[in-house]
Structure formats: structure tokens, C-alpha cells
Amino acid sequence: MCGRYVLQRGPAALAAHFGTVGPLPNFAPSWNLAPTQDGLVVRRHPETGARHLDALRWGLVPHWARDASLGARLINARAESLAEKPAFRDAFRKRRCLVPADAFYEWRQEGAPGSPKRPYAVARADGAPMAFAGLWEGWRAPDGTVVRSYAIVTTAANAKLAALHARMPAILPPEAWPLWLGEEEAPTEAALRALLRPFPDAGLAVWPVSPRVNRAGQNGAGLLARDASASPPPGLDDPPPFA
Template sequence: MCGRFTLTAEVEAISERFNFDPPIRGYEKRYNIAPSQQVLAIIHDGKKNRAGYLKWGLVPPWASDPAIGHKLINARGETVAEKPSFKQAFKKRRCLILANGFYEWKRDGKIKIPMYISLKDNRLFAFAGLWETYKTEGNPLHTCTIITTSPNELVRDVHDRMPVIIPREKEQTWLDLTMEESRVQEIIKPYPAEEMFTYQVPSLVNSPKNEGSILLERDEPTTFF
């Protein structure tokens, strides 16, 4: 699964990398983004990329209770096109969820060790995401989920799932809602392990209340695949 991630780049770098016009209202660097919080995402409106915030935890339009979003922070890539909670969003509401790293917890007996995982140059990337709008009596609720897949050789040593990281050259394909579904599904696969690294981080990250660059301090040597 993917239950925590980071977005620590400058806003100008983000807008240049993902080709949308700044500013991003309310943007702050985040070192411990957690479910139910707002995440920065990109959609394509048919003419250009647009950036905005979505609440992490997808709420389908037909849901009787928006609390279902707490259970839908991730969507399994193997079944995302068929599951009732995700299939319409997979066809019509795909998005990029922006990040530059994520956390997973490695088991050592009864102990869970927090690990930070990123690309080798710590560059910005995008998770494969889906979004929905849930209508309420007040303001509509815009939510999202992150798609996961089987782990690559690096992540396998930490966890049995990993988020789908979209290669830069395929990001617009993911956003293009006219694209054939078979081409979109080809994107749902593990990111190459040789382009990633991981290292242990402080247990402070275990609480979503904690923030700041201290969460990325190394507790052990970096491991490359």
C-alpha cells in the first residue's frame, strides 16, 4: 500500500515540471502527507494541465457515507478497472498525485521500521491517481486514491505492495481520457528498481502529527538496488 508520502520541492519547480501555471494557493512543503489530508494533484481539462488539492481517500458518488474514504486510500492496479468503487474514475477521472518520495514500514519481528523510498536524484514524480466528486449539502467533496501494484526488487525487501509511479513520458497518456484503456493499463506496473533508493528514517514519521525535514534524516546507510 501507500500510506504516507512527501512533497518538498519549491512551488516554481513543481509548476515547471508538471507544466501548469502557478501559483498554487496554500502550497506548503510537506514531509509527512497522510490519508484524509489534502494532496496536490494534476488533471487535464482537455486543453491544459490544472493543479489543485484533493482529499486523500476516495469517496464514490454513490456512497451513503463519505467515511468510506478512509478505506479507499489505495486502489489495487490489478482490479482497478473492474471494482465498483474505482471503475468509473479509472475511465473518466484519472489524475497525477505529486510527490518526491514515500514511506513504507519494514517488519523486523514485531518491530516496524520506517523507510523512505525515492528516485535516485530525489526528483519530482507522480503517482497514478483517480479522483471523484461527492456531492453534499454544502460544498462538494473532491477526493482521490493512489493506485498500487506489486513491488519491484528494491521495495520487495520493505513491503509487498508499492504505489504506481508513472514514468514522465507517460504522464500525459495517463491524463488523456480519450486514450484506449489497454494503453492506460500498461502504465500500471512497478517502477524500475535501478532508478530508486531507500533508507531508514526516524520513528517520528510514525505519527502524522509530526512534520519537517527531520523526518528525512538517515538512521542508516542508503541502500541502492
């Protein structure tokens, strides 16, 4: 599950990191990006083959949906069922993307059942941007307006994150980007599925953050600060120096 994430780097820095071309979208940094809001994605242009950085709505709206509200329930796509689920199978074959992120949040039940959950932030240990595997889709409204949206692909959690949640975003290393984006000719389903595995434990930093992140209206760099009042499980980290 990935229900909130951080994208604090600007479009110019992301374009340089991911090697995109073309105009840059207008996008304000967010430390608490929530479903139905716009996020940035990296897509391959079908004619030129070049990578482009675009702003799309988080929450995939299938092309056959009756209205765009369905997207609020399709923010994540399970790696194990991409080829079978009607909402995702066409996008899995034809419209894969990368979703840049600096960190994401996950929640852990630490008190009695029913008590508030403790939020944690997760980022690459080296502070570099993450690239979530994503799917995108275009949906045409009755008035002709086109809504372009995306979902984040999730996989089983690695051992480090399993204490927080059973799932995590599928984080792709740079060497996997060409295959996922379709820059390599006719990737097989098996080859694509092989990319969707848990990220190595040592490559991620995990630390407790303030419960302020629970409210989608809260934003600002302070949300990534370690919460000194928390009593997290042993073996967790300090926030990385974001590169």
C-alpha cells in the same frame, strides 16, 4: 500500499515541473502527508485540455457514497482491479490524475512478530519529483458542498522494494503522463494498464528513517534523514540530493 508520503516542493516548483497553468493552490510542504489530509494533484481540464495543479483530499470518496468517511478506507487503488471495482471504475475511465511526491514511506518487520516495524523512505535516485498514477472523484454532500478527493494507484513492488512490502505506488515517467491524463485521444484500457508497472530498481533510493514518522502529527525535513541507528538489509542507499 502507500500510507504516508512527502511533498516538500512548493506549488510553483511543481507547476513548472508538470507544465500546469492557472492559479496555484495554497499548500504548505509536508514531510508526513497522511490520509484525509489535502495533497496536490495534476488534472487535465476537460474543456481546455490544459493541466492544472489542485489541492484535493487524500482518500477517494465515490460519487455514490452516503458520506465522506468512506474515503479514509480508499487511499489506494490496486492497478489490477481498477476497471472492476465500483469505487474506482468510473474514475479510471474518466478522472485520472498525477499525484506529485518527493518520497514515500514503507515499513518492514525486522524483529519478532508483533514488534514495531522499521520505517523506510523511498525516492527517485536522482531526487526528481515522482508522479504517482492517481484517480480523482467529486462527491456532493447533502448540504451541497463538493468534496474532491483522490486515491493513489498501486502495483506490485519491484525487487528492491519487495523486502519492505509487496506493493508500491505506480510511478509514471514523464513520457507516460499524456496518456494517463487523457491528453492522447481515447486511450484503451490495455494501454492504460500497461503504464501501471513497477518502477525500475535502479531508479529508486531506499533508506531507513526515524520511527518518529510513525506518528502522523510529526512533520519537518528531519524525517527524511537517514537513521544511523538502524541495521537495514544490505544494498540500500543514502537519501538523494533532491533536485
